[in-house]
Amino acid sequence: MKNLLKPGWLSLSPLKMKLVFTGLVSLMLAFTAPVTWAEEVELDAPELACLKCHDKDGLKMKTQKGEVLPLSISTKAFATSMHSKTSCEDCHDSLDEKEHGKVPSSVSSKREFTVKMSDTCISCHKENVALFKDTVHAAMINGGSEKAATCSDCHNSHTVTSVKLVAPIDQVPCARCHEDIFKAYAKDVHGLERVAKGKTAPLCNDCHSAHEIKAAALGDALKDSCIKCHKDAAPSHEKWLPNSALHFEAVSCPVCHAPDAQRRVNLRMVDSVGGKQLLEKRGVPRFERLIKTADGKEVGLDEKELHSFLKEFNLDSDGPKAILSGRLEVRSGVQAHQLSEKSKALKDCKVCHQYGATPFQTVVLTMAGPDGRTMRHSVEKEVLGSLTATGTMKGFYAIGSTRIKLLDYLLVLVLLGVLCVPIAHLTANRLFKAKREQLKAASNKDQS
Ligand code: HEC
Ligand code: HEC
Ligand code: HEC
Ligand code: HEC
Ligand code: HEC
Ligand code: HEC
Ligand code: HEC
Ligand code: HEC
Ligand code: HEC
Known part of the structure; x- marks a missing residue:
């Protein structure tokens, strides 16, 4: 995917941004201690600073296309996700720290946002990105499809849990776009077995390999x-x-x-x-x-x-x-x-x-x-x-x-039932018959 290969994705977030957040951090630290969740995951102050605004129900904005983009992030879900140790800035490195949150942001469309944000994965998940490039979904996106899946369509970066956990089958990301196939699968021999026994029975990606589809x-x-x-x-x-x-x-x-x-x-x-x-x-x-x-x-x-x-x-x-x-x-x-x-x-x-x-x-x-x-x-x-x-x-x-x-x-x-077995049988019989006759002839000779 050319999007994922453009130079610049490796660059770190602007230093300016860091400085501002350090400022925010000290401010925050003055009032609150770091939040600790039951699972003992601690978020750092910069994340908490972002979440102070973003962990609010109903926070949303409009894209230039007029769609609603929900902006609420659950602190708890993020803190218990696989990305809890990853900083918001690692993935969101192009926000304007001075104006962010005060001046309306410009996001042209939900789709473009999703595709652009998926480019950030490469800095930490090179292998998955490399595999994904050869999939039918990636080829469709390269061809201009708005409907095919990219990283963020299948993974929510703020809530992602370990793949080792067995999630209910209807949470498989494929179900959203391949609804008819999902419904058929859920009632077939594998879907029923998956519900009854968990991981041993195949889910979509066990047969299709999610990153190699x-x-x-x-x-x-x-x-x-x-x-x-x-x-x-x-x-x-x-x-x-x-x-x-x-x-x-x-x-x-x-x-x-x-x-x-x-x-x-x-x-x-x-x-x-x-x-x-x-x-x-x-x-x-x-x-x-x-x-x-x-x-x-x-x-x-x-x-x-x-x-x-x-x-x-x-x-x-x-x-x-x-x-x-x-x-x-x-x-x-x-x-x-x-x-x-x-x-x-x-x-x-x-x-x-x-x-x-x-x-x-x-x-x-x-x-x-x-x-x-x-x-x-x-x-x-x-x-x-x-x-x-x-x-x-x-x-x-x-x-x-x-x-x-x-x-x-x-x-x-x-x-x-007369093809394989009987032919073998017949052949063996003939061979043995010949051998028997040879032996018989030999013994007759001996006797005479
Ligand atoms: C002062 C409150 C506030 C803080 C702090 C804040 N945001 Fe926002 N954020 C907003 C608001 C409000 C919007 C919606 C802007 C609009 O309506 O156009 C927004 C929009 C966004 C968007 C979507 C639009 C875009 O520009 O991409 C992202 C992503 C985002 N914020 C991430 C973050 C991250 C990451 C941090 C921490 C580094 C953060 N925000 C800190 C208030 C805040
Ligand atoms: C591992 C990468 C990653 C991390 C870490 C991350 N985000 Fe995001 N974020 C994304 C991606 C990818 C999207 C685009 C999702 C989509 O397709 O709409 C996104 C979207 C958003 C949006 C827009 C609303 C939405 O859900 O689409 C906000 C707001 C946001 N992130 C805030 C944050 C905040 C605050 C943090 C830190 C607590 C954070 N993000 C950490 C990758 C990340
Ligand atoms: C069509 C849906 C889909 C797309 C697109 C997709 N994934 Fe995945 N991904 C999955 C599924 C399903 C799993 C769980 C596999 C399992 O259970 O073993 C997974 C697992 C993972 C894992 C953890 C296990 C591993 O293989 O390392 C990472 C990391 C990951 N994906 C990153 C990415 C990135 C980065 C992209 C974009 C380049 C991406 N995924 C695109 C569906 C998808
Ligand atoms: C700054 C580094 C970083 C970035 C950028 C990043 N991730 Fe991750 N991701 C991690 C780390 C660290 C883990 C935890 C891995 C572990 O413990 O094995 C993780 C775990 C995951 C997992 C679960 C893996 C598992 O073993 O279950 C998925 C899925 C995933 N990331 C998807 C994404 C997607 C999609 C993006 C892009 C939107 C992305 N990540 C961007 C660092 C990152
Ligand atoms: C964001 C939507 C979306 C998601 C999520 C998604 N797909 Fe797709 N996928 C598409 C679209 C659109 C096509 C092309 C139209 C079609 O063939 O149905 C496609 C095509 C395919 C094809 C090729 C079909 C063919 O013609 O042979 C396979 C296989 C496939 N997807 C499997 C999966 C699997 C497995 C998952 C989950 C791991 C998944 N998809 C998740 C949108 C999605
Ligand atoms: C010409 C039809 C036909 C084709 C093609 C076929 N199967 Fe079968 N399969 C059957 C029948 C009939 C049975 C039940 C056999 C019996 O009565 O024991 C069966 C049984 C099975 C079983 C149950 C356990 C066993 O091994 O007997 C599995 C698993 C299976 N098939 C998988 C497959 C797979 C995988 C493929 C494709 C590579 C395949 N089948 C292709 C007709 C077929
Ligand atoms: C991740 C492993 C896995 C994959 C991949 C898989 N299966 Fe299965 N399959 C199972 C399990 C587990 C069962 C239920 C237990 C059993 O009967 O063996 C099952 C059951 C079946 C049965 C019913 C067997 C019976 O005894 O009645 C058939 C037929 C079958 N699978 C065919 C297929 C075909 C065809 C494919 C490929 C398109 C496939 N399987 C891929 C694990 C798998
Ligand atoms: C047991 C293995 C197996 C599982 C599980 C499985 N598939 Fe498939 N899938 C297949 C096979 C086999 C085909 C047909 C290939 C062929 O044409 O011979 C197929 C075809 C497809 C196609 C192409 C359909 C078309 O129009 O040609 C899509 C899309 C797809 N699967 C998506 C999914 C999704 C989504 C899931 C999970 C809900 C899923 N698959 C689960 C084996 C599987
Ligand atoms: C679903 C359709 C289907 C069923 C059911 C089926 N076959 Fe076939 N069979 C085929 C096809 C297609 C070929 C052609 C393979 C080729 O020439 O490439 C074939 C080829 C053959 C051959 C030629 C093998 C060779 O070595 O050239 C024999 C013999 C045969 N089948 C016997 C059977 C018998 C006996 C059964 C029932 C127990 C059976 N088939 C069931 C579709 C089927």
Whole structure:
């Protein structure tokens, strides 16, 4: 984030300010002893000087935009916060000490204030700031978003408590902006477990990593986070799901674990060398421009249109070629957070392995936008068959394609239970039969 990198953030507060506060301090000390709270945290006089005015209910001001900015800070909450040993001035270093509180301050808007104040964190939390720069929220803010989260949206500097404390789930900062997802999560298998048992069950940041949040559909980070806690997932699925590793690649976990979710095929545009999802550069909107050319009627790309889109896209790029990698996923963010207990999970192979299977009736083409968030365009479902036939598609097959007919046949064998075990059995039998006959022949020879 360029805001956080501008020179000058390291500079200490103006000396003048210090002097004035020292003056205030001596004044204060003349009348009051330092306040001590039950938790034995003592605030220094400069902080108390600020709080003398600011620990008042209803203190507020208007921004230039006309919004109300509340200005009350609770001394008690601050004294028991993780920042109790940090001075107000460490973060508020640009107040004009002579005029402050007497002359109206100028704050252009609440949003600008929040973003500007978040720049101060870097002097003490370099690691978090460095990580945060690569998140989808930071990318959105760089792109001019007023709605994405920055440090102060998720942390109240005056009341922040230790992350080791288990707060009630509705206090998770994400809930305010992702309300629908929060509501779904709160009622799913993890939300209920979190309420019942606390820290062992995941909260938003256990899966999304608050300072490393990437667009959800990008990469495998979320799947990996599931497997970090559910270490046995791969072997336990392997017991009934052939090639579970391949299924985990091609089917996102919520597809089976949110039983009522609607499913669809996502054709991700990835680079043909590293297999990574392609990311649109800021200011160079190739995806939307070329889609518009290919799909003039905006009804979804048909087979020919998709092929010409891909051809144009690759002609237009200097990097590795774009190919498609298919994945089954759920259709909305809410559905991704409606995970159920295992007895309700999807186990019926036919839901996917059958001609005309529902999950394959909706198809989208996606690429990552400049902020990492998914850009989508719909594609006609018939396209799936032709893609696999021409080899444009990597590591995925679709119902109705040439490959699926073979797979369906394999599947029937798997279902009948005659594929793996019996073959091994048969082979062993044959080997042993040969050996037995050899031995028999040898012993016959000996006898004769
Ligand atoms: C004499 C009372 C008083 C003292 C002491 C005081 N403030 Fe204020 N402060 C105010 C008032 C009044 C406003 C609102 C000004 C307005 O209405 O425009 C304000 C506004 C603010 C604002 C928001 C506007 C801005 O300029 O950023 C911040 C932040 C702030 N004070 C922090 C502090 C800090 C930190 C200290 C101690 C170093 C402090 N104040 C000391 C009275 C005071
Ligand atoms: C660790 C950094 C930090 C410390 C220490 C700190 N503040 Fe703040 N303060 C902030 C940030 C960040 C904001 C902006 C919050 C937002 O987005 O509105 C803020 C906002 C404010 C505001 C505006 C009202 C509000 O809550 O947004 C006042 C008033 C204020 N601080 C006073 C104080 C006083 C008084 C102290 C010392 C007792 C203090 N601050 C200590 C970081 C800090
Ligand atoms: C989208 C919300 C969000 C944003 C934005 C965010 N944080 Fe956090 N942060 C969290 C959550 C949630 C935790 C608690 C993690 C946990 O429980 O382990 C946390 C933990 C922390 C911690 C304590 C644990 C640690 O990792 O060191 C610090 C310090 C911190 N954040 C600072 C920052 C700073 C500085 C920024 C801005 C660069 C920032 N955060 C931006 C949500 C956020
Ligand atoms: C002058 C230094 C300083 C600045 C500036 C500062 N912090 Fe802190 N912060 C601290 C200290 C010291 C702690 C206590 C750390 C500890 O004891 O592990 C802390 C703790 C935290 C924690 C809780 C960490 C935990 O382990 O639970 C969060 C969250 C946090 N700060 C967020 C912020 C945010 C957001 C900003 C910017 C608005 C900010 N801090 C600015 C010094 C600072
Ligand atoms: C200040 C508001 C705000 C807060 C707080 C916030 N977010 Fe966001 N977040 C947004 C906005 C706006 C977007 C972009 C719109 C969207 O995708 O919903 C976004 C996008 C995201 C995305 C990418 C969505 C995609 O397209 O894949 C994820 C993941 C995300 N947030 C997770 C979180 C998590 C987890 C937290 C809490 C640790 C959090 N957010 C806190 C506003 C916020
Ligand atoms: C093809 C559907 C399908 C996919 C894909 C799938 N699961 Fe499952 N999963 C199931 C079914 C069905 C069960 C219940 C198995 C049983 O009856 O024991 C289950 C059981 C589980 C359990 C319960 C304990 C256990 O290991 O048996 C966990 C945890 C789990 N899955 C996590 C995951 C994770 C994490 C992913 C993604 C990496 C995933 N699942 C992908 C269908 C699926
Ligand atoms: C158990 C892990 C887990 C937890 C807990 C979790 N998420 Fe997610 N989240 C996911 C998965 C998986 C996806 C979907 C990824 C995909 O497309 O395959 C997702 C997707 C998202 C998206 C993108 C939605 C979209 O429109 O594409 C947002 C935003 C989001 N989560 C926010 C949150 C918030 C806020 C919370 C807490 C209330 C939360 N998540 C809790 C795993 C989790
Ligand atoms: C922080 C650890 C953690 C993460 C991350 C996590 N889970 Fe869980 N999960 C749990 C706990 C704890 C439970 C409840 C106890 C149990 O059944 O194992 C649970 C329960 C489940 C269950 C129900 C199991 C049953 O026995 O009925 C499923 C399914 C599941 N998780 C899937 C997932 C998926 C999919 C993801 C990733 C999107 C994920 N989990 C991420 C900890 C986690
Ligand atoms: C949610 C949809 C879904 C369910 C349910 C499902 N599969 Fe699959 N399966 C797929 C997808 C998608 C692939 C394609 C993977 C690829 O080619 O990249 C696949 C691939 C396969 C393969 C080919 C593996 C290989 O090595 O190439 C077999 C065999 C298979 N599935 C058997 C089963 C069986 C048996 C079940 C039920 C126990 C089942 N599947 C349940 C979606 C599903």
